Amino acid sequence: MKTKLSNSTIRMAAILDRFVRYVTVDTTADDASRTTPSSAGQRVLLAMLAQELRAMGAADVTQDAHGYVMATIPATSAHPVPAIGFVAHVDTSPELPGAGVKPIVHRAYDGRELVFPDDADLVLRLEDAPALQRQRGHDIVTASGRTLLGADDTAGVAEIMAAAEHLLAHPDIVHGPVRVAFTPDEEIGRGADHFDVERFAAACAYTLDGGECGELEIESFSADALVVTFHGFNTHPGYAKGKMVSAIRMAAAFIDTLPGHVLTPERSDGYDGYVHAHGLDASVERTSVRLLVRDFNTAALQDKEEIVERVAREIASREGGRVEIRVEPQYRNMREVLDRHPEVVAHAADAIRRAGLEVHMRPIRGGTDGSRLSFMGLPTPNLFAGQHNIHSRLEWTSAQDMAKAVEVIVNLCEGWAAAAL
Numbered sequence: 001m002k003t004k005l006s007n008s009t010i011r012m013a014a015i016l017d018r019f020v021r022y023v024t025v026d027t028t029a030d031d032a033s034r035t036t037p038s039s040a041g042q043r044v045l046l047a048m049l050a051q052e053l054r055a056m057g058a059a060d061v062t063q064d065a066h067g068y069v070m071a072t073i074p075a076t077s078a079h080p081v082p083a084i085g086f087v088a089h090v091d092t093s094p095e096l097p098g099a100g101v102k103p104i105v106h107r108a109y110d111g112r113e114l115v116f117p118d119d120a121d122l123v124l125r126l127e128d129a130p131a132l133q134r135q136r137g138h139d140i141v142t143a144s145g146r147t148l149l150g151a152d153d154t155a156g157v158a159e160i161m162a163a164a165e166h167l168l169a170h171p172d173i174v175h176g177p178v179r180v181a182f183t184p185d186e187e188i189g190r191g192a193d194h195f196d197v198e199r200f201a202a203a204c205a206y207t208l209d210g211g212e213c214g215e216l217e218i219e220s221f222s223a224d225a226l227v228v229t230f231h232g233f234n235t236h237p238g239y240a241k242g243k244m245v246s247a248i249r250m251a252a253a254f255i256d257t258l259p260g261h262v263l264t265p266e267r268s269d270g271y272d273g274y275v276h277a278h279g280l281d282a283s284v285e286r287t288s289v290r291l292l293v294r295d296f297n298t299a300a301l302q303d304k305e306e307i308v309e310r311v312a313r314e315i316a317s318r319e320g321g322r323v324e325i326r327v328e329p330q331y332r333n334m335r336e337v338l339d340r341h342p343e344v345v346a347h348a349a350d351a352i353r354r355a356g357l358e359v360h361m362r363p364i365r366g367g368t369d370g371s372r373l374s375f376m377g378l379p380t381p382n383l384f385a386g387q388h389n390i391h392s393r394l395e396w397t398s399a400q401d402m403a404k405a406v407e408v409i410v411n412l413c414e415g416w417a418a419a420a421l
Contacts, residue, residue, distance in 0.1 A: 011162070012403040016139065019158040019402065020103040022048075023143075023150040028098035029091040029187045036066040036194055037091070037184035041098075043067050045090045045157075049182050052161065057168045058180075066184070066194040073167050073178040081176025081420040085205035086163070086409060087369055087380065088156030089186035092148055093391045102144040105399070109140045116145030116393070124394050131212055131388055132396075139399040149395040156208030156385040157182060159402055163409035175413035176420065179205070183369055189225065189330045192372035204344040205380040206412065207370040213401050214357040215384040216348050219335035220364040220371045221273070222298040225328040226291040226305065228254065228312050232321045234284040245321045247287035251280065253315050255289065261307045271296050271363060275304055296363060298332055331371035334380065341379040347419070348381055351411035355404055383408060 025048070026041040037043050050063045050071075058071040075081060092098040106114055109132070114124040122145045126132050132140075143149040160180050167173055179202045183191045186209075210217055232247035255277050259267070268274045273295030281288045293304050309325050316323040338345060349359045364371075370380030386401035 011166075012399055014165075015158055015162040015402050015406060016105065016141070016399045018161055019141065019154060019397075020105070022154045022157055023101045023103050026099040026101075027091050027150070027154075029094050029185050031094055031188045036190065038188065038190070039091070042090050042184045046182055046184065049090070049157070049161065053164065053180070056165050058164060064194070064196070068184070068194060068196070069182040070200060071164070071180050073164055073175075073180070075175065075177045076171050077174050077176050077417045077420070079417075079420055081417045082203035083177035083179055083201060084412065084416050085179035085181060085200060085202035085378070086160045087181045087183060087205050087207045087373070088160050088209060088385075089153045089183045089191050089369060090157055091185050091187050092150045092152065092154070093187045095391050096393060097147045098150060099147065101147045101150055103149065104142050104144060106140040106142065109135055109138050111136055114140065114142055114396070116142065119145030119393070122393060124396065129389065129394070129396075135398050138401070140396055141399065142396045143393065145393060148391070148393065149397065151385070151387045151395055151397040152390040153186070153209045153385060153387070155387055155397050155402055155405075159208050159385060159405040159409065163406045166406065166410060167413065173410065173414060175417045178413055181205075186369050189223075189367075191369040192376060195369070195373060195376070197373065197376050197378045200378065202378065204341065205370070205373060205378050206348060207368045207380055207382045208385045208405060208409070209368045209370075209387075210364075210382050210384040211387050212360065213384055213386065213404050214352055214360045216345070216352060216359055216361050217364045217368075217382040218338045218345055218361065219296060220331070220333055220367045220382075221294040221296060222301055222332045223330040223367055223371075224293045224301050224305065225330055226293055226308060227288055227326045227328070228291065228308065229286065229288040229324045229326075230254070230312075230316060230321055231286055231323070232284055232319075244284065245319060246284050247321060248282050248284055250315050250319050250321050250323070251282065251287040251289050253319075254312050257311050257315065258308070261311060262304055273297070273300055273304065275308060294365075296333055298336070331367045332375055334371045334374040337374035338379055338381055344379045345381055347412055347415045348383060351408045351415050354411045354415075355407045357404065
């Protein structure tokens with residue numbers, strides 16, 4: 001088996017170049033859209049990736065009608081090796097702007113405050129970002145202050161592309177068939193909607209969609225989305241006594257009551273679940289509240305949803321209105337599948353250690369494409385990609401961490417081949 005790669009071997013500058021090029025494409029997901037991808041910019045980046053894969057010599061490069069890009073790095077092993085895959089999503093969160101991203105590379109970080117030129121009040125300090133303590137000497141990338149950076153998950157995209165390029169340029173590295181895939185709309189829970197597992201044809205896959213160096217995530221939230229719609233009655237407010245029933249007031253009382261029954265994101269951590277009211281479409285006649293329901297125990301989702309329904313119906317009854325509740329299943333805890341495939345996790349842990357890193361296994365307080373892909377027959381744990389402060393204007397990543405992620409990908413390919421001998 002090969003000795004571990006150095007950052008210079010995997011051309012860190014080239015990885016960084018890919019990353020800063022990719023983040024300038026606006027790939028913000030659009031939850032209101034019914035198309036896939038949900039935004040035009042995602043299709044633009046996906047087409048770029050397909051073109052670049054062809055140019056570097058990848059085989060079987062396809063982009064389907066829904067934008068999904070798949071490709072193969074042909075095997076170099078003389079012995080049969082199971083095909084493994086690597087997956088990243090191209091979309092960024094709709095919670096903050098993703099258009100006009102101006103990436104800034106802060107070279108050789110020395111612990112100083114990182115300023116954002118487009119927002120004088122925005123500063124990234126060591127005391128606010130403990131992970132920065134371990135990044136001294138690294139090249140740190142942020143945006144300029146108005147937008148997301150997009151490291152979630154453009155870092156993963158750049159890392160998979162760099163690893164593919166490295167493997168194709170070094171046929172002396174022994175590995176089996178390696179499949180890569182880039183998906184749209186993960187941030188709005190649709191990343192696996194049209195993923196063709198059969199066509200992907202891999203024994204397992206790894207998403208590159210995690211945080212700090214060394215992270216290996218094998219368990220995620222189980223997740224549902226709820227839409228609670230209150231129906232009231234509107235009339236002229238000057239003559240409303242005894243007639244008006246305000247859906248807005250019902251929704252406000254509902255949201256205010258929930259924290260007394262269940263945890264909210266700002267009050268939860270570790271293995272805590274939560275109910276999160278994150279969107280409101282309001283009028284007196286009709287007000288809809290959008291909620292996320294999360295728990296590591298799938299059965300506990302129903303417990304939380306029953307609390308939500310009871311509170312909503314009590315308030316609607318008290319106020320003389322009515323309420324409708326729609327539950328939309330999103331994904332389930334991937335550990336339920338991965339516990340049946342210990343070799344998939346073991347190879348990942350070994351690849352991380354061979355890169356000179358300590359393995360950090362912790363639950364994902366969220367989900368990845370792998371959460372759904374695992375239940376679709378493709379066991380898919382999640383690897384670090386170097387994302388920090390995701391879904392925030394303070395988002396950042398490290399060029400050196402991205403290089404380490406590429407090293408882990410290459411190690412995984414070698415490790416599966418070595419195990420097949």
